[in-house]
Amino acid sequence: MKELDPILHSQLRLAVMSILMSVDEADFVYLKEKTESTAGNLSVQLDKLSAAGYITVTKGFVGKKTRTACQVTEQGRKAFEEYVEALKSYLNL
Amino acid sequence: MKELDPILHSQLRLAVMSILMSVDEADFVYLKEKTESTAGNLSVQLDKLSAAGYITVTKGFVGKKTRTACQVTEQGRKAFEEYVEALKSYLNL
DNA sequence: TAAAGCGGTTTATAATATAAACCAAATATT
DNA sequence: AATATTTGGTTTATATTATAAACCGCTTTA
Numbered sequence: 001m002k003e004l005d006p007i008l009h010s011q012l013r014l015a016v017m018s019i020l021m022s023v024d025e026a027d028f029v030y031l032k033e034k035t036e037s038t039a040g041n042l043s044v045q046l047d048k049l050s051a052a053g054y055i056t057v058t059k060g061f062v063g064k065k066t067r068t069a070c071q072v073t074e075q076g077r078k079a080f081e082e083y084v085e086a087l088k089s090y091l092n093l
Numbered sequence: 094m095k096e097l098d099p100i101l102h103s104q105l106r107l108a109v110m111s112i113l114m115s116v117d118e119a120d121f122v123y124l125k126e127k128t129e130s131t132a133g134n135l136s137v138q139l140d141k142l143s144a145a146g147y148i149t150v151t152k153g154f155v156g157k158k159t160r161t162a163c164q165v166t167e168q169g170r171k172a173f174e175e176y177v178e179a180l181k182s183y184l185n186l
Numbered sequence: 187t188a189a190a191g192c193g194g195t196t197t198a199t200a201a202t203a204t205a206a207a208c209c210a211a212a213t214a215t216t
Numbered sequence: 217a218a219t220a221t222t223t224g225g226t227t228t229a230t231a232t233t234a235t236a237a238a239c240c241g242c243t244t245t246a
Contacts (some may be wrong), residue, residue, distance in 0.1 A: 001111075001128060004104045010234075011097045018094075018183045030195070035094060041235050043195055048233095062241070066193060084184045090111045091177045093186065103203075121224070135227060140203050157212065159224060 001084040005079055007052045012037055012045045017080050020055060020072040028068040046070060054079055095179040098172055100145045105130055106138045110173050113148060113165040121161040139163060147172055 008014055013034045019026055026034075032042050046068075049055045054076030058069045072080070097137045101107055112119055119127075125135050139161075142148045149170030151162045165173070 001108050004107075006233095008100070009104065011102065012234080014183050015094050016095075018185065022185065032193095038236060039194060040196080040237075043193095044234080047195095066242085068194075084186070087180065087184065090107050091180065092111065092115065093177075105203080106205090122240075125224095131205060132225060133206075133227080136224095137203080140226095161209085 002089055004086050005083045006091075007048065007054065008079060008083040009072060010045070012041060013049055014083075016042075016045060016049065016070070017054065017072065021077065021080055022059065025071050027070070031070065045072055049076070052079075053078075097179055098176045100141065100147065100171075101176040103138070105134060105146060106142055107176075109135075109138060109142065110147065110165065110169065113163060114170065114173055118162055118164050120163070124163065134137070142169070145169075145172075169172055 003088075008017060012035060015020065015037075016031055019031060019034055028039075028046075031037075032039060035042065037045075046055070046057055050057050053073060055070050055072050058071075060067050060069065101110060105128060108130075109124055112124060112127055121132075121135065121139075124130075124139075125132060128135065130138075139148070139150055143150045146166060149164050149166055151164070153160050153162065
């Protein structure tokens, strides 16, 4: 049986990646709403995805307010696809 | 986003359930080999699946040797299928 | 200018996964 | 026939993880 990438095998991180896979860029607030997570949890999990090289996190401004934007990297895209393939062998899809 | 059943969202438990879904009965030794897990880890995870009502664990004998057989329950089957459905919404399948 | 909100981060806690240590019974070895 | 080894596990300790709570600086509003 294939290994399931532990960085992706986490509900919140998977949800974030799933969103980023189909949206090309999403900011902190949007991700928080969509995933219904707490800010603290989201912050930690974004750090992990970023540390793994699966996403990039860019801090900028919109007017005077900060804005943290996230994008999936090519490496993240690949990892996600491999994770899906591995999972399929578990789910019999 | 749907919740992912935490009992199933674990690599080893998912692997066990995946096997049991397609085999109708499997014993401890077989599951251990197939999943390449340690006996301790497997024992703990089987307990959890059993406590959740997802599998039944039956201890018997083959000659003089003990044999621990596992079967998925109807509840487990249902939970597995719901888990698969929930995951699909994350994986875009 | 104080108070309340927004957009987060850091830190503490609870839950989880995993392996290591252990155990009893059966089998093999000397 | 005693001793060592293997088999089939369970229990316990440890490391990792997920999660929420507490916190922080900056803005906006009262």
